Amino acid sequence: MVLKLIRRKDSPNWWLRGTIRGISVYESTGIADREAAELILTVRSKEVLDESIFGRKVNATFDQAAESYLKGGGSPRFLSPLRKHLGMKHLRKLRQNDLDEAARTLHPNAQPETRNRQCYTPFIAVWNHAVRNDWADIRQWSRPRKPKGTTRHRAETRSGTRPVPYDRAAHFVAAMSPAPAMVMTTLFYTGMRPIELFTLEEKDVDIAGRWIIIRNSKVGEPRGVPMHEFLVPLFEALLPRKDRIQKVFRTFKGQPYTISPEWGGQLSNGIVGARKRLARKGVDITDVSPYTGRHSCSTELVVAGVHPHIKDQILGHAANDMSRHYTNVPQAPLIEAINKLPVPDIWRALPWWEDPLAHSRRHVKWGRGE
Template sequence: MPLKLIQRPSSENFYIRGTVRGKSVFESTGTSDRKIAEEIRIKAEARLLDESVHGKRALVTFDEAADSYLESGGSEKYLIKVSKDGKVSGVAAHFRGKLLKDLGQSDLDAAGRILYPTANSDTRNRQCYTPFIAVWNHAVVNQWAEPRQWRRPRKPKGTNVTVLKRPRAGTRPTSYDRAATFVAAMTPAAAQIMTVLFYTGMRPIELFTLEDHQVDIAGRWISLDASKTGEPRGVPMHEFLVPLFTSLMTRGGTLFRSYKGEPYPPSDEFGGQISTAINGARRRLAKKKIEIADISAYTGRHTASTQLVVNGIHPYVKDQILGHAADDMSRRYTNVPQKPLIDAINTLPVPQAWRDLHWWSDPLYWSRRLLMTKAEAANAARTA
């Protein structure tokens, strides 16, 4: 029988009930307005008729496939971006409402040009084509789309000249003296995050989600419930970090927050949560004629790894610290402090300039402040 509107005694909202070509339906319209409910009923009936005739494949939109892809554990990186004012952009937003069956190579190529008009082929491939194809392949598995061989963008032919690019910030290590200069120019909350990254080798996402119950100050140990690869691991705590963790632990909960006291949104976008603070430090240093533009949140991890090698730490120990060596034994004892790893992390050097940062006097208090005023700086100098 065709779909009808009914009202249940326990709810004011209208429900759709009936059978369309053998498929039974009983669902809420989510509204008590009969006119709106009737419009929903008509659309639902038309959709079921189309699906019964043409199949589900003819009706799935790209954004529906993207939602399913994310629910199944897919990455939202480059697929969906939400700005601070709530504006949604990215590949999924570009193809919103478009039926999968209507999309072709020209649509994907056009999306790359529209979303990234000035980007090179590598960037368009990574940030547009890759997330699109990931959603498409998910739709294929669910039999919502036909398998296709999508052409990805290529570098222009006809030249053998290699364009030298400026390395992406955070992809190379730096010296601890240079890092101290950079961190000193940062606001306290972000400076504290960078300090821990340089003296643990943790990934930014691991630190942004770290909570007090995961930290054992007495044992100089941090227990991560799940690393980037989904495996738990333990991280040794450098002695230099003990006063910082001791202070932040009094707040409890999520340890590292913005100066407003808000937890950072969990994301693996290369430490983008503190990008404003990093850019601010670069500008402040530039005013002093100090050019440091290659340090970002991931620099700490690369620097710790390189310095441990320079210090003669065994590669296996180094890999355990960074979470690269995850055997059954290390996973079993994630919560047990391991002295060889603690001894190794303590070989990382601590420049005096880092020890002299003003916020060490009360890390929790200063984590809620921005830069020092001139009066506060003068007073800190007198009491130092």
């Protein structure tokens, strides 16, 4: 059977319908003109025939791969501009220079780190998805790097870029309102990225197995995270909520944290408020921010003697086919390792541990609190 042009009563455009070598097609040409539709028919017939002989790799486009990636639970973050730029290009024809040119065009004045985050990372996530579906071949893509000699050592380091001792972190978290304090506590005892925590849903938390599943990580790959014993009472209190909101962590108003492409969520007020309350007591702690938890977790695991491979698995740095295959399965070595993180007494003594759910709706305004 071949493809034919047909009309539908509910559409002004011509449609393609038929089967070629077992591949069925029923789709709109998007065009009402008969002559133009016949050209599309000819091209599409050849594409389907090639696909039936050589497989999906021969015709799959970046846009089709991106759509499949999203349907499979992939992150839409930064993907729209790439789809517009590379959408109709066939995967088999894409080369490193195409990716580099897309990054330069979409982000002409951006630093290498920004182009890497907003262009290379989402592209590679889609490509890896296509590889798993046998739409593309395995390929090593190069990412941008800073030109040599451009690194400058600043006198001041941006908050969150360095680890802090857990005693220091505990004093800072103790000065926060309960809702953001619970978020910060979880960041310090999982090593998760803020955006990963804000998108965490109830179905992804296995309290009994001491395991958390991140379905859409920053790099576009799912991964599993061990749960520290210290966090168990917190999750036990937050998960039984019976409402339509599936997100585990919420603001003091009971709403999910807003996700932005440029920052992790709405913790800035909580951070600033804690700094002001500490400053009133003569305590200067300005080097703690949401990302501090991840850096501190990494450093403390090294101090505790955790093997580098285990540490990287916890933080999501070591992603291979085997680790992805067991994303949903609690891993005893990772759980044992995360429990080596220290828990200062001041952190254990925070009043909201008595009833985290009830305290989560309490809010301390800037400058207030003892």
